[in-house]
């Protein structure tokens with residue numbers, strides 16, 4: 001079978017399917033519920049920071065809830081990562097049951113990392129003709145999360161439910177109304193790939209982005225291509241593309257993208273620009289982008305956002321019912337559809353400025369608010385859950401502004417230093433707006449999936465494994481690029497991959513595994529003991545709070561994917577980006593000099609989330625996995 005880019009397979013399926021697509025008939029709208037439970041999720045809202053800002057009088061609405069209702073920290077999942085914790089929220093189970101252990105899972109056959117949240121399953125059969133692969137039956141997208149989300153139970157009990165942008169809900173479940181969140185890819189099938197057009201000769205592709213070198217011709221116009229998804233019906237992986245022209249326009253540029261003309265002033269975001277990638281004569285893959293001109297010609301630097309699916313003509317299932325995504329766009333305007341729209345990589349790579357990033361987040365926050373209030377105004381669901389992840393994204397990117405010990409504190413200006421305060425104020429304002437829209441019998445629940453900590457030191461776990469003889473590099477090599485390229489698996493007993501995972505190179509499980517089942521426990525114990533002794537080379541601070549044995553903390557049917565050891569870092573430390581992808585740099589610990597300066601992928605006891613209710617509760621949930629059952633208990637049915 002040909003190897004197509006995953007999204008090519010999905011598009012192929014949906015494009016062919018669309019010939020026969022019938023829209024599901026809409027039933028009678030349900031009557032307004034007698035009372036509602038409204039849930040606001042603020043990803044990454046930290047209990048200590050929240051308490052501090054309440055003390056300062058800066059979060060009046062949350063303060064009111066704390067006084068008249070209930071407020072406490074909420075235990076998170078292990079590891080405390082958003083896809084893991086929100087899956088526990090949805091299903092009331094731990095990773096051993098729901099099967100999401102980390103953003104990245106490892107494929108034992110190849111040692112390669114794979115996105116753990118959703119996957120594309122190829123159609124059963126296909127045939128090739130004239131270089132085109134024609135599938136028989138459509139490709140399927142599956143949510144890797146196992147188990148039954150509580151909203152399905154709520155619906156079964158007769159409570160119509162609206163679920164907006166909860167992470168790990170792609171493809172969406174069959175409830176009254178749902179808009180998928182984290183897990184929805186961009187048109188390229190990635191979690192967000194931006195494009196950066198520049199007249200400066202530069203390095204080529206970079207993390208999260210592709211750099212396109214352009215040059216103005218004699219007529220002053222730079223002509224290039226904007227590349228889209230791979231050709232859905234071709235097996236050679238060639239991308240579809242549309243022509244793109246960039247020419248000077250006042251102090252900005254005029255961009256002709258496909259047939260659309262966009263006039264850009266410096267340092268302003270454009271509105272949405274729709275892009276149709278035509279193929280096969282009669283078919284089009286629809287996407288949309290936003291542009292941001294950093295610098296006009298002659299020293300052009302033009303940023304183009306990841307290509308979002310167009311909610312008015314989505315090529316993948318974004319919503320339940322199918323038409324909801326489009327209907328919503330009619331009510332609130334076009335909106336970001338990709339699962340993680342806050343383009344952290346473009347800021348971390350310093351392609352866009354703090355200001356541009358904050359403007360983008362403000363736009364996305366506005367979209368979430370609009371869809372949340374729209375759901376409240378429709379007043380046809382007994383349970384409404386909306387997750388705002390902007391609290392998390394701002395905390396990741398701007399912790400340097402509130403942490404004087406962070407390497408990037410000094411060069412973060414007033415705007416950057418105020419960003420976290422701003423997003424907490426915004427969250428509190430949204431709480432207030434929600435309270436205003438509630439009826440006398442409605443209840444409000446607020447939670448976060450985990451808290452936050454500084455990320456000052458990047459820890460290269462695979463370096464430690466090499467230095468302590470658990471991993472061996474090929475002869476003559478002292479370091480390794482990503483994907484364990486220089487690792488000699490025949491002499492390696494353990495490896496690190498993902499944000500919190502360590503794995504044993506098990507015989508019979510890993511492709512080149514050497515550790516016999518009877519030896520694994522001893523190696524795990526040695527690694528765990530060694531890591532617990534590890535300290536920062538300069539300060540002597542311990543790096544780990546706890547190393548967990550996967551066999552102890554996970555029980556369930558999906559333990560085959562579980563890491564053998566889970567790293568519980570101390571505050572201030574985190575696995576390096578290189579570690580997450582299986583690289584072995586020179587040093588063990590390095591200062592984190594990037595703008596991504598806050599994190600939470602540490603010991604879960606150090607980063608609990610928050611839990612608030614608008615009424616006093618007797619028996620509150622102690623951990624995020626108990627929240628679903630608690631919410632069900634508040635419903636009339």
Ligand SMILES: [Zn+2]
Nearest residue numbers: 044082392396
């Ligand atoms: Zn996060």
